[in-house]
Amino acid sequence: MIKILNTISGKKEELAPMDSKKVRMFVCGPTVYDYIHIGNARTFVFFDVVAKYLRYEGYKIDYIQNITDIDNKIIEQAQKEGVDSLEYAKKYSDIFKEDMLALGVTSPEYKNATDHIPQVIKQVQTLLDKGNAYTIENDGIYFDLSTFPDYGKLSGRTSGMADDAVSRIDDSDKKRNRGDFALWKFSQKSDPSWPAQFGDGRPGWHIEDTAITDKYFGPQYDIHGGGQDLIFPHHEAEITQQEAASGKKPFVKYWMHVAFVVSKEQKMSKSLGNFATVRQLLKKYPKEVLRFYLLSGYYRSPLEFGDKALKQAEAGVGRITEFVQKLNLSDGNGKENIEEASTQSQKQFTEAMDNDFNTPDALGSVFEFIRTANPMVNTNSLDTKSINSVKLYLEKVNSILGIVTTDKKEIPEEIQKMIKEREKFRAEKNYEESDKLRDKIRSLGYEIEDTIYGPIATKQ
Numbered sequence: 001m002i003k004i005l006n007t008i009s010g011k012k013e014e015l016a017p018m019d020s021k022k023v024r025m026f027v028c029g030p031t032v033y034d035y036i037h038i039g040n041a042r043t044f045v046f047f048d049v050v051a052k053y054l055r056y057e058g059y060k061i062d063y064i065q066n067i068t069d070i071d072n073k074i075i076e077q078a079q080k081e082g083v084d085s086l087e088y089a090k091k092y093s094d095i096f097k098e099d100m101l102a103l104g105v106t107s108p109e110y111k112n113a114t115d116h117i118p119q120v121i122k123q124v125q126t127l128l129d130k131g132n133a134y135t136i137e138n139d140g141i142y143f144d145l146s147t148f149p150d151y152g153k154l155s156g157r158t159s160g161m162a163d164d165a166v167s168r169i170d171d172s173d174k175k176r177n178r179g180d181f182a183l184w185k186f187s188q189k190s191d192p193s194w195p196a197q198f199g200d201g202r203p204g205w206h207i208e209d210t211a212i213t214d215k216y217f218g219p220q221y222d223i224h225g226g227g228q229d230l231i232f233p234h235h236e237a238e239i240t241q242q243e244a245a246s247g248k249k250p251f252v253k254y255w256m257h258v259a260f261v262v263s264k265e266q267k268m269s270k271s272l273g274n275f276a277t278v279r280q281l282l283k284k285y286p287k288e289v290l291r292f293y294l295l296s297g298y299y300r301s302p303l304e305f306g307d308k309a310l311k312q313a314e315a316g317v318g319r320i321t322e323f324v325q326k327l328n329l330s331d332g333n334g335k336e337n338i339e340e341a342s343t344q345s346q347k348q349f350t351e352a353m354d355n356d357f358n359t360p361d362a363l364g365s366v367f368e369f370i371r372t373a374n375p376m377v378n379t380n381s382l383d384t385k386s387i388n389s390v391k392l393y394l395e396k397v398n399s400i401l402g403i404v405t406t407d408k409k410e411i412p413e414e415i416q417k418m419i420k421e422r423e424k425f426r427a428e429k430n431y432e433e434s435d436k437l438r439d440k441i442r443s444l445g446y447e448i449e450d451t452i453y454g455p456i457a458t459k460q
């Protein structure tokens with residue numbers, strides 16, 4: 001039984017999809033105007049794991065992520081560089097997708113905002129027809145919050161709260177209520193613009209998501225996720241638009257929000273300049289290490305960023321990978337049976353994941369098991385049944401979390417050659433030379449363990 005801590009109720013609730021075994025999940029994607037940083041990636045890696053876990057547990061899952069390719073920030077950046085803003089967005093959208101693949105994020109289906117303008121226009125028209133929206137001349141179409149008494153049920157804010165107008169796009173002294181937000185902005189100067197019966201222009205910030213989900217999921221669906229900074233005003237506005245337009249509630253059954261990656265207790269952000277891009281980090285660390293790091297904390301708690309945390313993740317991945325390597329070399333002629341311990345550990349893994357996708361606890365159960373099994377793997381004393389059971393378990397873990405390095409090319413040829421050379425010295429009992437080589441290999445960032453199966457190298 002999977003339980004989700006639902007932001008809107010503040011309680012852990014049992015996952016019961018509206019359509020039995022099919023889960024419809026939507027996660028807010030990036031605004032594509034720059035490289036994404038590791039803080040953004042936390043949300044996307046986490047929901048990739050959620051999707052893969054649900055699929056593993058037998059759910060059918062439709063997972064959509066939007067790409068905001070029309071936005072003030074994009075227009076501003078493109079103008080600074082003197083390029084077309086849609087082309088500018090396309091460039092960073094491609095970069096985003098490359099970064100995601102490089103991080104092993106394979107589960108979402110991406111939908112561009114600009115591919116869904118007819119759906120946006122349809123929703124704006126519905127809200128105008130129902131009297132939920134109004135026009136401000138030479139500006140745009142706004143949602144009238146006084147027509148939606150449920151406003152604030154996710155974030156606890158009210159339509160009159162002074163800090164409601166947080167986005168420049170929603171700023172106007174002609175608004176009926178302070179918190180009213182733009183659904184559509186009429187075309188200005190050289191901004192990208194699409195024809196519409198109520199005035200040519202472009203979508204506001206929140207409407208693209210509901211236009212997209214209404215098209216693929218209908219007016220109601222199961223899980224909506226995103227970074228915790230999106231609770232307000234973005235997700236509150238989404239509820240408002242969609243429930244007002246369709247008259248059906250709840251718009252979304254489970255709301256899940258991912259906490260920030262922090263650096264010295266400050267949120268990592270572009271404006272503070274304390275960020276590291278995914279692209280930079282992938283040059284230094286394999287994807288498994290970055291995923292391990294991002295999954296090493298419970299998603300609703302802040303995650304500290306820094307060399308220490310990344311080194312810990314590297315060591316964790318190294319330990320699992322080394323264990324798997326030895327396991328793959330075991331011949332099964334031993335007598336020890338650990339099927340029961342393996343089954344028990346799998347149960348703990350599942351319980352942790354079922355408990356609001358508690359990835360640190362899930363990882364903990366894997367490491368506890370490795371500690372138990374390691375002495376037997378080190379001495380090649382496991383029987384075939386145990387080896388198969390453990391392999392299946394770790395394959396399952398890896399298919400969900402993506403934390404085991406499986407790429408043999410990880411150890412460069414140069415290092416492999418030195419390892420072979422060292423073996424020769426060892427065979428000749430020339431330990432002085434073999435130790436020298438070991439030190440040299442270590443200085444290049446690889447640790448060698450002499451096992452019953454021969455030397456096993458891992459990247460440090």
Ligand SMILES: [Zn+2]
Nearest residue numbers: 028029209234
């Ligand atoms: Zn969104």
